[in-house]
Amino acid sequence: MTIQWFPGHMTRARREIQEKLKLIDIAIELLDARVPLSSRNPMVDEILKGKPRLILLNKADLADARTTEKWRAYFADMGIPSLAIDASTGNRVGEIPVKVRELLHDKIARQIAKGMTPRPVRGLIVGIPNVGKSTLINRLAGRNIAATGDRPGVTKGQQWIKVGTEMELLDTPGILWPKFEDQLVGFKLAMTGAIREQVLNVEDVAYFAIKELAVHYWDELAERFGLTEPPRDPEDNNELVRVMEDIGRKRGCLVSGGRVDLEKASGIILRELRAGNLGRITLESP
Numbered sequence: 136m137t138i139q140w141f142p143g144h145m146t147r148a149r150r151e152i153q154e155k156l157k158l159i160d161i162a163i164e165l166l167d168a169r170v171p172l173s174s175r176n177p178m179v180d181e182i183l184k185g186k187p188r189l190i191l192l193n194k195a196d197l198a199d200a201r202t203t204e205k206w207r208a209y210f211a212d213m214g215i216p217s218l219a220i221d222a223s224t225g226n227r228v229g230e231i232p233v234k235v236r237e238l239l240h241d242k243i244a245r246q247i248a249k250g251m252t253p254r255p256v257r258g259l260i261v262g263i264p265n266v267g268k269s270t271l272i273n274r275l276a277g278r279n280i281a282a283t284g285d286r287p288g289v290t291k292g293q294q295w296i297k298v299g300t301e302m303e304l305l306d307t308p309g310i311l312w313p314k315f316e317d318q319l320v321g322f323k324l325a326m327t328g329a330i331r332e333q334v335l336n337v338e339d340v341a342y343f344a345i346k347e348l349a350v351h352y353w354d355e356l357a358e359r360f361g362l363t364e365p366p367r368d369p370e371d372n373n374e375l376v377r378v379m380e381d382i383g384r385k386r387g388c389l390v391s392g393g394r395v396d397l398e399k400a401s402g403i404i405l406r407e408l409r410a411g412n413l414g415r416i417t418l419e420s421p
């Protein structure tokens with residue numbers, strides 16, 4: 136699914152989140168651990184201003200673990216605590232409610248001091264499309280929330296989902312838009328699979344991927360596709376085409392006359408990269 140973001144959409148998205156912020160104690164900002172900058176909304180600090188916040192570096196299973204730790208240190212320096220998780224497997228998802236309560240400890244202590252029984256803390260998941268918001272909500276809920284709302288006759292109003300006994304989540308996430316006016320951001324998001332091929336041409340994205348991988352992860356690329364000759368200059372398009380053809384030949388993507396089917400080769404590269412078959416790859420460092 137691709138969302139076209141125009142100024143009207145942005146204004147509406149922002150207003151929707153600001154309405155939801157009134158209801159919650161903490162905003163849980165989801166980023167893609169492979170591209171923590173490109174998957175970050177350019178205005179998120181301003182939009183969430185004044186709310187306690189937790190950053191989740193999701194899809195950590197696909198990202199370089201050492202770089203993910205550097206990102207956590209980077210956000211800690213900005214005063215924002217973070218966790219690295221995999222929403223799809225549930226790895227470390229159990230730490231989220233613990234961390235949230237730790238961050239809201241003072242607020243909870245004040246309620247107790249006033250003789251109140253503290254109510255569950257309330258959170259909102261926010262993030263750009265495809266970062267894993269629904270997967271995480273379902274994981275935290277322990278059931279399939281979207282499926283419930285999709286049944287006819289079931290009203291899909293805003294509801295609180297219980298996460299254990301001490302935390303609740305709004306069932307619909309806050310959807311933010313990416314920094315899509317930056318072409319490099321678009322290519323990185325396309326490379327990780329967050330933007331579908333309808334928007335950017337598959338071959339262009341694959342060439343971008345080959346260039347990035349040739350510079351930062353040549354060994355992984357060479358190993359996966361049995362390549363022996365790195366591009367002499369990754370800025371040279373002819374060299375990138377040569378690597379693409381090598382990959383296509385290795386995978387039998389041939390058309391008449393022995394030419395390589397570049398579109399098919401492009402599809403293979405992107406599919407295997409996104410599935411994590413080349414290893415754990417992060418495209419941005421702090």
Ligand code: GDP
Binds near residue numbers: 197
């Ligand atoms: P949303 O648009 O933010 O709600 O994103 P979704 O929850 O629909 O997830 C987008 C895609 O990312 C789906 O194919 C998920 O299976 C996948 N996904 C979500 N979390 C993870 C994760 O931790 N690891 C991996 N490998 N894939 C994930």
